[in-house]
Amino acid sequence: MSEQRRPLSVLVTTFNEEETLPSCLASVRWADEILVVDSGSTDRTVEIAREHGARVLEHPYESPARQKNWALPQCAHEWVLILDADERVTPELAEEIRELLARGPGADGHWIRRVNLFLGRPMRHGGWETDKVIRLVHRDRARYDDRLVHEEIDLPGPLPVLRHPLVHDTFRSFDQYWPKVDRYARWWAEQAFAKGRRTGAAGVLGHAVARFLKMYVLRRGFLDGGHGLVLALLATCSTYLKHARLWELTLRERRERSRSG
Numbered sequence: 001m002s003e004q005r006r007p008l009s010v011l012v013t014t015f016n017e018e019e020t021l022p023s024c025l026a027s028v029r030w031a032d033e034i035l036v037v038d039s040g041s042t043d044r045t046v047e048i049a050r051e052h053g054a055r056v057l058e059h060p061y062e063s064p065a066r067q068k069n070w071a072l073p074q075c076a077h078e079w080v081l082i083l084d085a086d087e088r089v090t091p092e093l094a095e096e097i098r099e100l101l102a103r104g105p106g107a108d109g110h111w112i113r114r115v116n117l118f119l120g121r122p123m124r125h126g127g128w129e130t131d132k133v134i135r136l137v138h139r140d141r142a143r144y145d146d147r148l149v150h151e152e153i154d155l156p157g158p159l160p161v162l163r164h165p166l167v168h169d170t171f172r173s174f175d176q177y178w179p180k181v182d183r184y185a186r187w188w189a190e191q192a193f194a195k196g197r198r199t200g201a202a203g204v205l206g207h208a209v210a211r212f213l214k215m216y217v218l219r220r221g222f223l224d225g226g227h228g229l230v231l232a233l234l235a236t237c238s239t240y241l242k243h244a245r246l247w248e249l250t251l252r253e254r255r256e257r258s259r260s261g
Contacts, residue, residue, distance in 0.1 A: 004102055005098060005101040005102035006077070006078065006079050006101040006102075006104070006105075007032035007033070007076075007077040007079070007101075008031045008032050008033070008077060008079050008080070008081060008097070008101060009031065009032065009033040009034075009035055009075035009076055009077040009079070009080045009081070009139070010028045010031040010033065010034045010035065010080070010081045010082075010083060011035050011037070011068070011071055011072065011075055011080050011081070011082045011083070012024060012025070012034070012035070012036050012037070012049075012054075012082075012083050012084070012085055013036075013037045013038075013039070013064070013067050013068060013071060013084075013085075014036055014037070014038045014039070014041060014045050014049070014085050015038065015039045015040065015041055015045070015061065016041045016042060016043045016045060017041070017043075017045045017085035017086075018041075018043040018044040018045050018048055019172070019176075020085045020086040020169060020172075021036075021045055021048050021049065021052075021085045022048055022052070023088050023169075024083060024084075024085050024086070024087060024088055025048070025049065025052035025054060026052065027088040027089040027090070027094070028081065028083070028089050028094070029052070029053070030094055030098070031081065032076075032077060033055065033075065033076045033077060034049075034052065034053060034054040034055065035054065035055050035056075035057065035071065035074060035075055035076075036049040036054045036055070036056045036057070037056075037057050037058075037059050037067065037070070037071040037074070038056060038057070038058055038059075039058070039059060039060060039061035039067065040058070040060070040061070045085075057071070057074060059071070063146075063147075063148050063151070063187075064144075064148075064149075064151050065144035065145060065146050065147055065148075065151035066144075066146065068082065068144050068151075069143055069144050069146075072137075072139055072142060072143070073139065073140075075139050077139070078138055078139050078140065079101060079105070079136070079137075079138060079139065080136075080137055080138075080139045080142070081097065081135060081136050082135045082136075082137065083135070083166075084168075086168060086169045086170055086172075087114070087166045087167065087168050087169075088166065088167040088169070089166060090164060090165070090166075090167060092164040093112070093162065093164035093165065093166065096162055096163060096164050097136060097162070100136075100162075105136075105138075106160070107155075107157075107159050107160055108137065108138040108141040108142065108155055108159075109134045109136065109137040109138070109141075109142055109153055109155040109159050110134065110135070110136040110137070110159060110160050110161070110162055111132045111133065111134055111135075111159055111160065111161040111162065112132060112133060112134075112135045112136065112161075112162050112165065112166050113131065113132045113161065113162070113164075113165040113166070114131045114132060114133060114165055114166045114167075114168040115165045115166070115167050115168065116128045116131055116168045116170055116171075117167065117168065117169045117170065117171065117172075118170070118171045118227055118230075118231050119171060119172070119173075119227060119230075120172075121224070121227050123224055123227065123228070123231060124223070124224060125219060125220045125221050125222075125223045125224050125228060126215045126216065126219045126220070126221030126224060126228055126231060126232060126235075127214070127215055127219045127221075128231075131168075132161060133152070133166075134152060134153040134155065134159065135166070136162070137153060137155070141155065142155060147191060148187035148188070148190065148191045149184050149187045149188045149191060171231075181234075181237070181238050181241065182241065184238075184242075185238065185241040185242040185244075185245050186245055188242045188245075188246075189242055189243075189245035189246040189248075189249055190249070192242075192246055193246060193249045193250075197246060198246070198250045198253075199243055199246050199247050199250055200247065200250070201247065203243060203247070204240060204243040204244050204246075204247050205240075207239050207240070207242075207243045208236050208237075208239045208240035208243070209236075211235055211236050211239040212232055212233070212235070212236040215231075215232045215235050215236075216228065216229065216232035
């Protein structure tokens, strides 16, 4: 099968990922190529990548979508598995991908479900259980839409979903995760403001409360115990911060209009 199957490149974009990168790269050592595109890491990320046999390229960071769109054409093989450094491919998923590449993929992209870990525990409710991403793609046909947050590959038609999931160790500590929350809140607000969205103080509160009720009650986050409660509260804070930043931009625009008028 290894002689017949289509070769695979694994693409990982990085910045200061020395904590998670070893497990990520070890989980794809079976791939024909591992390409790490780094954006100026100051820790051991690049050294670790080379220790695992990866080809390393440097490229200045603009946004998640633009980084990956630059990196995809650099891959040596037509079929590419795109990973974040905090993701791992299970042996079952690896075997499924190898079998798919041996048969010949019937689509230009494939969804892969994710098991998301919150402080070491897989979250089975609250909305995290339905998470999936387009990650196994044809290099020459896949491009990310140009968004600052929640970027996704734009491919037409219904795409197949692989049976086995990725493991996504997204939240390992508050020190690790909170800067990401603040960064994504800022990016989300700037993106929403550019598209014409505005909000007031009531909207900030309303969206935060709705987020908690949806995640903890409607999506049964309470079934994940204490982890589910803390995660729902964290998501509430994240939603509050996003809309508070949008409110800040709204107020700034009003002040500027008032001065100019």
